[in-house]
Amino acid sequence: MARVYGIDPGTSTLRIYQKGAGIIYNQKNMMAVLDGKKIIATGDEAWEMEGRTPANIEVVSPIRSGVLAQVKNMLAMLNIIFDKLGEEYGRMNGQEFIVASPSYATEVEKKALVDLIAECDIRPKRIRVVDSPLAAALGAGVNLRECFGAMVIDIGADTTEIAVLSLGGTVVSRMLKFGGNRLDESIIGAVRKYYNFAIGRKTAEQIKIKLGDAEHPEEDNTVALKVFGRDVVSGLPKSIAVDSLFVHLAIKEHLDKIAEVVFNMLEHIPPEMSADIMESGIYLTGGVSGIKNLDKVLAEMTGLKVYKCDNGSETVAMGLGKIAEDPDYDFLAEKYSTLQVEDFR
Ligand SMILES: Nc1ncnc2c1ncn2[C@@H]1O[C@H](COP(=O)(O)OP(=O)(O)OP(=O)(O)O)[C@@H](O)[C@H]1O
Ligand SMILES: [Mg+2]
Incomplete structure (x- = not known):
């Protein structure tokens, strides 16, 4: 049987889920580059070097604002990571991948992400894309098959995505370019x-x-x-x-801005959906959801139930994992992925 992997390439952290094994990689999405050419460290090891490097070593993040910014570097880094993970968890060659992409990414940006994975030395067999708010909702425990309205707020490192979801699709979403x-x-x-x-x-x-x-x-x-x-x-x-x-x-000014956008979105959704959201509530996720009392402040402001995810930074990867594990959720990747690359070798 094919192995299935979920990849959440965040601005600050790269997470990889392996079907049957769970999250097998969760490290800073960074690399240390020597003389602009050679990668000498990846992940947390590269982050350790941040702020302490001589002039010829640069610590870089290949994803910016949720979107692939340094293709060559990211490709080289993924090859190193896949190689190491292959030794520990079994070879990753010719397998299936489900990749999370921000809902606001353009078709060109999504294609760049798919092409990137396709070009890795492991030569995947099939790659599918899932909008990250959908994966986040699944990871947060929302039953996307039956849910008629729920709001997900994912506050990451460089982006904040706020989406209203219904029956496995995104009804409205807003993106703030900060996190x-x-x-x-x-x-x-x-x-x-x-x-x-x-x-x-x-x-x-x-x-x-x-x-x-x-x-x-x-x-x-x-x-x-x-x-x-x-x-x-x-x-x-x-x-x-x-x-x-x-x-x-x-930090107040930025949290207030997020709250203001949430409030504004709630004011503009159809009345029938308001009732559904009142019932389902708001799911707060992403690393920044760990800020003390953020759930409380949002709940007081909106009058809605706000659920804070335990490991906010892992929610999207856990959602991808659910799609990988449970054929019932396959429709999310099939139906709502905008790109599918099958057997392109
Ligand atoms: N307990 C915590 N309290 C507050 N902030 C936190 C906590 N844990 C992590 N963070 C912050 O969360 C951010 C990373 O979140 P996350 O891992 O969701 O981002 P990402 O998915 O890599 O980025 P993006 O979604 O923007 O591409 C970082 O700014 C980090 O400092
Ligand atoms: Mg993220």
Whole structure:
């Protein structure tokens, strides 16, 4: 029997699901490139190098804003990853792939993604594309066969996709061109402005994950974290304490923007569907769904039930896994994929 793999090539993380085995790869979608040519590290190992590399080594992300930006690099990296995974989980040659693509990707962008997988050394037999909000909903536990209306909010690294789904299709969707990376940038900016202190991307991400709160923390209920960086005035390494109120104020504007778009979409859907969504609720997913109280704030604002996924960053890959495992869901990949490449070898 053919092996089936699901691939979710996110801006920050690349996830691969293998039918029967679960998620077999979940690492940063990054590589370290020497002299612009040779890949010397991939995934989490490359991310470890970020901010510490000499001038001839660059840490790059081949996917930008959810869309393939560096084809050659991504191809070379996938070949390395597939090779390693093949040794551990069985050869991946000539098998089937289901790839998640943002719903807003153009046909050209989707085709580029399919062509990329098709060109890998493992020469897949069949490649199908699934809109990521559909995969996210499945991964979040929505029964797409019977659901007449549910909203999915997927807040990733560089994109936020908000979609209203019904009976296995997307009714309306909106995409915001920002996600967790923008929150990190705002934290870097605020720390620099208020403390005259420079921190790196990784530190900002840690601050966001540990202290980020969508709700205004009470003055006497804030949590603080000691962070390392460089004093901009003296130019010397130093540490400072940052607290959750400071972080809330730094990221609030972006979370408010997401909430505003959600509200606006709910106002514009047909009345019959409003009732269905009231019943089914909102599914909050993507890595940033882990921000404390984000589900609570959205629930208070909309008056709807908001379900937060346990591992928001893995939801799309888990949804692809459901399609791979359960023939009942095959129709999602067949019917709603815009591209199919079969036996093109
Ligand atoms: N517990 C957490 N709290 C807040 N943010 C988090 C948490 N865990 C991960 N993140 C953030 O989530 C983002 C990554 O989310 P995800 O893995 O869903 O993105 P992606 O699928 O790679 O990107 P995209 O969907 O935009 O292409 C990063 O910005 C990361 O810092
Ligand atoms: Mg994603």
